[in-house]
Amino acid sequence: MNITNITKRVMLATFNTSVWRARKFDTRATEEVEANHDAKDIGRFNKKLLTEGATSYKEVCAIANRARAYFDAHSLDYDQLGVRLLPTDIYMEVADRQRQFQDEFNAATAVFLCDYPRLKEEARSALNGLFDEADYPTPAELAKKFGMRLAVLPFPDASQFDIALPANVLDGLRADMDQRVLGAVKTANDDLVGRLFEAVQHFANRLYGATNVRLDVADKVRELSALLPKLNFSGDPALTRILEDTQQHLARYSGLDLRNSTDLRKQVAEKAMEIEAQMAAFMGGPPPSAMSEAPAPTSQLFEMLTA
Structure with a gap:
């Protein structure tokens, strides 16, 4: 095996997506459950910050998951966490598809951000006494929590x-x-x-x-x-x-x-x-x-x- 040829035919690649988690650990609710059951350290109450009807948010997450699955399928395992091998023969195909995912992701994120105030009010009603305004980022802060990026580096030579x-x-x-x-x-x-x-x-x-x-x-x-x-x-x-x-x-x-x-x-x-x-x-x-x-x-x- 000619190592020089190998290093010319493959790259190191990472693919990262970030999405607002829309969940929050609730200290007060956890303490109430522990008090009601006279128990300590029995669990953590993580509340969903959006209702099941938040389809615009789910679509953003779905696109991110599809993009991740595509990248994993079109790359190979590497002995470093978070890094995979991307052969040069398939790079253009992968890069083009990931640009499409990026466009889909950005469009879906824009729809969600427009929908965010309405979804927040729905959550206020659904969560009732568990709703906390501090759990919800401002629209400007929220926009920074979404991203998608494919990056490549040379294979070690x-x-x-x-x-x-x-x-x-x-x-x-x-x-x-x-x-x-x-x-x-x-x-x-x-x-x-x-x-x-x-x-x-x-x-x-x-x-x-x-x-x-x-x-x-x-x-x-x-x-x-x-x-x-x-x-x-x-x-x-x-x-x-x-x-x-x-x-x-x-x-x-x-x-x-x-x-x-x-x-x-x-x-x-x-x-x-x-x-x-x-x-x-x-x-x-x-x-x-x-x-x-x-x-x-x-x-x-x-x-x-x-x-």
Whole structure:
């Protein structure tokens, strides 16, 4: 694996959203509950500052959640909290989609801010004696609590690491950085394969011995088969082969194709289990989250193919 090529094909990325929580810890209400039950430190009373009918607020939160889910799906695990890997092959696609999310988020936030005075009065009535004016920020303060931002940084490159330290110390630091790069690539590739493993396993289980097949049975595998090659920034030959096999032998079939042919279902299910075994071998074993769903033949096939 050429580390220099790796550092040119992937970036570090963070995606942050901020939304007003619309909840508040109420000390007085907590003390009243404790007094009524003659108990201490039994819980905390957190009140909702908006009613269930605050649809404009819910829409802002929903867009933020969708944007986060999209970013997570189109990036890979990295060994640092809050940071993910974003391959350059997919950067433009992700950046364009996140700009769309940003526009949606800003528009929905503007609607909510206009609606805020009315929602506050609804909450005043609903909360009754629990309403406290101090819990509610001013419109100007509230506007500052909403935001969305995608940021990228270069991936660590030991060859570009040149600081004022003795040569032997600097060489040691560079060697350590190279090892961290290799570890990060493994983490990312295991994340990629782990996602596919779970989808293929679920796919095989739905086909194995099935007499009736849902039309959406192949959708997740087909979706990942289109996405994951864009995330394969390391170009690992074994990983590339797994992705190609999935595309050729599984993703090419629709749910309707599989529903209409018992022989095809059996053939595709068997191939899916072979690809499961390839993925398990790549990762050194099935991911823990997939163990509970694995059918008995899968482990036998894995042992046979990896013996």
